[in-house]
Amino acid sequence: MAFRRITTVFFIVKVIQYGLIFFSPLRAFDTSTSLFIEQLGAKNDSLINKQFWNKLMAWDGVFYLKAMVTGKQEFEHEYAFSMEWPRFVRWLCRGNFELYNVLKIAVASELALNYISTLLLYGLTLQTFKKNTLRTHQLRALAEKSALIFVLSSATGFSTGPYSEPLSTVLTFLGILARELSIKTDALGRFECMWTRLPLYSIVSCVAFSLASINRSNCVLLGLYYIWDLLWLAKSGKYAKTLMFPLVSGFSMLGAYLYHRSYVPFQDFCPQRGEYCFSLGAKLPIPMINFYSFIQSRYWNNGFLKYWTLANIPNFLIALPNVVVLWYSTIYFSHQYPCRNLKPLIMITWAFLAGVIFFAHVQIVNRIGNFLPLHVWYLADRMNKSKKESVKVNGDDMLVKFYFLWLIFWVPLQTILFATFLPPA
Numbered sequence: 001m002a003f004r005r006i007t008t009v010f011f012i013v014k015v016i017q018y019g020l021i022f023f024s025p026l027r028a029f030d031t032s033t034s035l036f037i038e039q040l041g042a043k044n045d046s047l048i049n050k051q052f053w054n055k056l057m058a059w060d061g062v063f064y065l066k067a068m069v070t071g072k073q074e075f076e077h078e079y080a081f082s083m084e085w086p087r088f089v090r091w092l093c094r095g096n097f098e099l100y101n102v103l104k105i106a107v108a109s110e111l112a113l114n115y116i117s118t119l120l121l122y123g124l125t126l127q128t129f130k131k132n133t134l135r136t137h138q139l140r141a142l143a144e145k146s147a148l149i150f151v152l153s154s155a156t157g158f159s160t161g162p163y164s165e166p167l168s169t170v171l172t173f174l175g176i177l178a179r180e181l182s183i184k185t186d187a188l189g190r191f192e193c194m195w196t197r198l199p200l201y202s203i204v205s206c207v208a209f210s211l212a213s214i215n216r217s218n219c220v221l222l223g224l225y226y227i228w229d230l231l232w233l234a235k236s237g238k239y240a241k242t243l244m245f246p247l248v249s250g251f252s253m254l255g256a257y258l259y260h261r262s263y264v265p266f267q268d269f270c271p272q273r274g275e276y277c278f279s280l281g282a283k284l285p286i287p288m289i290n291f292y293s294f295i296q297s298r299y300w301n302n303g304f305l306k307y308w309t310l311a312n313i314p315n316f317l318i319a320l321p322n323v324v325v326l327w328y329s330t331i332y333f334s335h336q337y338p339c340r341n342l343k344p345l346i347m348i349t350w351a352f353l354a355g356v357i358f359f360a361h362v363q364i365v366n367r368i369g370n371f372l373p374l375h376v377w378y379l380a381d382r383m384n385k386s387k388k389e390s391v392k393v394n395g396d397d398m399l400v401k402f403y404f405l406w407l408i409f410w411v412p413l414q415t416i417l418f419a420t421f422l423p424p425a
Helices: 002-023 032-040 047-051 060-070 076-080 084-093 099-129 136-151 165-182 195-215 217-235 239-269 291-300 310-336 340-359 362-371 374-386 395-419
Strands: 183-185 191-193
Touching: 002 099, 002 136, 002 395, 032 060, 060 076, 060 084, 060 099, 076 291, 084 099, 084 165, 084 195, 099 136, 099 165, 099 374, 136 374, 165 183, 165 195, 165 217, 165 362, 191 195, 191 217, 195 217, 195 239, 217 239, 217 340, 217 362, 239 291, 310 340, 310 362, 310 374, 310 395, 340 362, 340 374, 374 395
Parallel strands: none
Antiparallel strands: 183 191
């Protein structure tokens, strides 16, 4: 029954969203889409193209589609967009790289990945919280509510187009689930890695986390799982497991990330590129300067407190609901409902919030924060507890109520803004 309800809600939400896109104004705020279509010489005269498909080619979707059609990154700033997602879509295209065929396959893939993410989150919730004090019916209710909240997340509008986030979300949830299945955790948070499940930990979770971080750089924070596990196992004196589980996995993930984000760009651009090539760390045996960070700083003005200007106050206000809920979720699972097995995820959430607030365009938290399930579990658990008559309504419940009211307003609005190429991105 839960599967049926989740599936029904998922497709109802998507139908409503695509309906909003179809009936949104034709005139776009930005001309990138029309220029892109002209550049590729694609036929743009049909009603369905003008009224629907063209509207999905907005913001970063233009860069991803260009890479999907051409198979390459032409200009330096395009290296900010990973090629893993375009390569995946090109593989699905089977040699037919006509623009609208590529777009349709990309959108269908996005839809499928979003649906898979929802089901993975359901399974991940069951696995994560079965180690706590929830009864079976409460656990299933928590898992179902988590999946339904995920369907209605603040990133839903962007997930209608050819964006890369859903691929990383699938990989992230898969990696976390593989790790959860390969360890045993007691009530005090002490855990045991099982040799029989080494492939789940050191192959499945490691490959999933590595691909997720190559596709979206924010997912490199998932490596904190391995640091946490390494410290616990080393502290317990289990040195063989320390080596074979977190150490091998962590170094493999880090190596894959540095290869794609530092070594390959250095080989492609240096020494001709100049300033990037002579940056601190570039002369090490393996160049440590992150080309993605360099591009983000040069073309998007990312960096410590660079976004903290009066002009960006509206963007901070747009990000505020998710920032508050993400922060409260870390407090909730640390103190009010302490779950020891969630400690590494709490650390990852803290690190993610610090990066978004102090170094990035803060409003992107609405789009990229979906790879973290902690705030979804917080919202779902508060919904579960608020239904009990014996539980008094408190500040958490008011926060959850206001957050859902904001989502009801924000999701349709942001879908229309995305379709008409209007900010925030």
